[in-house]
Amino acid sequence: MSQNVSKTAEAAPEKNQVPWKERFSYSLSDFACNLSFQMVGTYLMIFYTDTFGISAAAVGTLFLVARIVDAFDGPFWGIMIDHTHTKWGKSRPYWLWFSIPFAVFCVLVFTTPNLSVTGKIIWAYITYIGVDVLYSAVNIPITSILPSLTSNPQERVTLSTIRQFMGTAGATIITGITLGMVAFLGGSTTSKRGWFIWALIVGIIVVLIFAVVFKNTHERVQTKSSRQSIPIKESLKALKKNWPWAIIIFINFIYWLGMQTRSQVTVYFFKYNMHDAGLASLVLSLQLVALVAVVLTPLTSKLIGKRNTMLGGMILACVGQLLLDLGASHLSVGMIVFATIIGYLGTGYVSGLIAVMLADAVDYGEWKNGIRAEGIVTSFSSFSAKLGMGIGGAITGAILSSTGYVANHAQTATALHGIEMNYIWVPLLGFGLSAIALLFYHVDGIEKKMQSDLAAKHAKENAEAE
Secondary structure, rough: OOHHHHHHHHHOOOOOOHHHHHHHHHHHHHHHHHHHHHHHHHHHHHHHHHHHHHOOHHHHHHHHHHHHHHOHHHHOOOOOOOOOEEEOOOOOHHHHHHHHHHHHHHHOOOOOOOOOOHHHHHHHHHHHHHHHHHHHHHHHHHHOOOHHHHOOOHHHHHHHHHHHHHHHHHHHHHHHHHHHHHHHHHHHOOOHHHHHHHHHHHHHHHHHHHHHHHHOOOOOOOOOOOOOOOOOOOOOOOOHHHHHHHHHHHHHHHHHHHHHHHHHHHHHHHHOOOOOOHHHHHHHHHHHHHHHHHHHHHHHHHHHHHHHHHHHHHHHHHHHHHHHHHHOOOOOHHHHHHHHHHHHHHHHHHHHHHHHHHHHHHHHHHHHHHHOOHHHHHHHHHHHHHHHHHHHHHHHHHHHHHHOOOOOOOHHHHHHHHHHHHHHHHHHHHHHHHHOOOOOOOOOHHHHHHHHHHHHHHHHHHHHOO
């Protein structure tokens, strides 16, 4: 860390706010990740079944196996971050080192080599696991760097809110225009050429954005722990009796299980249940309404606390799913649109706070156990999310297969019901269990004392280090 950065941090210890240029640059990290990975999460399953020619059952198994294997790379990257010490910091260098490999695999996963059915499945395993592992390499630093950008709790909420705003914008853009761009570039939404060219364009954009993120962010919060490598055994002590961390990790798992089943079956639902695939792009574009909740998150969390804000979001998400069932039962586009808006408002309050609560768990681990391990504590967010998404993908594949789904054909009543189960009821279960878990989260009540104790501890350590 340069002297200029250290002096800047010391010059404004009361506010410890991040300049707007850096705030925006940090938010672009999630914008880039969502441009690429939301395309994978939303469209890869239907790409595999309807374009590449892999059965729904095989895809479901692929998603489960690949995500379980890949889920364990999260702690690996966390340990690597805790052992990284460069002139650029601990987390920031990973954007420089891995953005290009990540973008390459984002293209490969939508590439369709002329192979046998077995060869296609092997190709899918290699490229899908590859894109997931490399996604962790660029995404985990987005969360692990947050405690190093500022120690101000409210500034963390602000940073996470701006990040989530841009992340939601990226997700909305990519999910809203992808089918249209694939059709424009290839002639139809099942065009192999269209998928490849569009993935290539997105990959190039992602690399350029990460270059900006790397250039304009700085790790300014330096502690005794952050200035030295932490042995794995020591870093794991940060998790001991860290109940806030355990609760958020569980929520991250079950929440993303529900989100994955809903997002990857959205196109199926509108293509087969509603008989209008074009509506999928419209409904996915409604993620824009989540930005309203994202913008209100700092104010809401300041008024009623982070836990209550996220809890309210989960409840709204549950209400949205119940209204979706009503709309699906009557094939009412209006009701489905209304239900989707309610649901996105709810998830808008949720997603931006997960990273903030994980940053709080870093502080809690240090406060409780004396060990500050940003990498290992935050990396489990990737592990839990990917495990949830993997199981969600397996559930989707299993339900579609068991109910008789056949790609590019009219579906039976049983198959249509299976699609509805994935779109409505599995996500509702995920949101409901998350809401229950939040009832046991009590960090908001001890945050002031925790931050005061840590500030005194860091000041003493820094004085001794001089």
